[in-house]
Amino acid sequence: MKQRKIPARMCIACREMKAKRELIRVVRTPDGAVVTDATGKLAGRGAYVCNDPACVALAKKQRRFERSFEAADCEAVYLVLAETAQAAADARAQAANGGGDSGQGDNGKSDSRADREQSGGGRGGEPKSAPERERKAYGLLGLAAKKGSVISGGDACERALRGGSDGFLIVAEDASDNTKERFSRIVYGKGVERRIFGTCSELGKHTGKDERSVLIVTDQGIARGLALLMDGVAGENGGGKFGKNQSL
Numbered sequence: 001m002k003q004r005k006i007p008a009r010m011c012i013a014c015r016e017m018k019a020k021r022e023l024i025r026v027v028r029t030p031d032g033a034v035v036t037d038a039t040g041k042l043a044g045r046g047a048y049v050c051n052d053p054a055c056v057a058l059a060k061k062q063r064r065f066e067r068s069f070e071a072a073d074c075e076a077v078y079l080v081l082a083e084t085a086q087a088a089a090d091a092r093a094q095a096a097n098g099g100g101d102s103g104q105g106d107n108g109k110s111d112s113r114a115d116r117e118q119s120g121g122g123r124g125g126e127p128k129s130a131p132e133r134e135r136k137a138y139g140l141l142g143l144a145a146k147k148g149s150v151i152s153g154g155d156a157c158e159r160a161l162r163g164g165s166d167g168f169l170i171v172a173e174d175a176s177d178n179t180k181e182r183f184s185r186i187v188y189g190k191g192v193e194r195r196i197f198g199t200c201s202e203l204g205k206h207t208g209k210d211e212r213s214v215l216i217v218t219d220q221g222i223a224r225g226l227a228l229l230m231d232g233v234a235g236e237n238g239g240g241k242f243g244k245n246q247s248l
C-alpha cells in the first residue's frame with residue numbers, strides 16, 4: 001500500500017523517530033551560534049528534540065546539543081526549549097481538559113478527573129497562571145536582550161521592519177495611539193508575528209533600557225517561546241489582553 005511520506009527526524013534525547021512537526025529544530029548556524037529554529041528553514045546543521053519537557057530536560061542533563069554541535073554552552077537554547085516545550089505541554093493539557101483548565105471543579109463531567117490526571121502526569125504541578133506566564137515572558141525578553149537579540153525603540157524597529165526583518169514585534173499595551181498606528185501601517189501585509197504585550201516601563205526594564213514602547217525579538221526560538229507564553233495568557237484571560245496578531 002502506498003503511504004504518503006511524512007518527514008521524520010530523530011529526537012536527540014529519546015532517540016525516537018517522529019514527524020518533524022512534533023519536534024523542535026535546533027541549528028548551529030554557519031557563524032557558529034546555536035539557536036532554536038521555529039521556521040525549520042534556518043541554514044546550518046540541525047538537530048531535533050521532542051516538543052516535550054521531559055525530552056528537553058534529558059537533553060539538557062546529558063548535554064546532547066553541546067555534544068552534537070561540539071558547542072561550548074547551549075544554556076540559552078535549553079532555556080528557550082524548556083519554555084517552548086512547557087507551553088506546548090500546557091496547551092495540550094488544556095486541550096485535553098476541553099479548553100477549560102480553570103481548576104474550578106468537574107462541572108459534572110464524569111471523566112474529567114481521569115483527563116486531568118493523565119494530562120497532569122507529565123507536568124508535575126499546577127498549570128501556570130497568567131501572571132506566571134507574564135513573568136516568564138519578561139524573563140525570556142531579558143534573555144533575548146542579553147543575547148543581543150532585541151531591537152528596541154521606534155526608529156530602529158521601523159528600519160528593521162522596512163529592511164525585511166522577520167523578527168517578533170512587541171508593542172506595549174500603553175504605547176501611544178500614534179505608535180500603534182505607525183507600526184500597524186509598517187507591518188501591514190507583511191505577515192510579521194506581533195503581539196500587544198506589557199507596559200513601556202516593564203518592556204524597558206527587562207531589556208536594560210528606559211521605557212520602550214516597541215521591541216523586536218530577532219531570535220526565532222525565543223520569539224516562539226514568547227508567542228506561546230503570550231497566547232497562553234490570552235487564553236486564560238479569554239483573549240482580551242494579548243490577542244494573537246492583534247491589530248495594533
Ligand SMILES: [Zn+2]
Binds near residue numbers: 016
Ligand atoms: Zn524525545
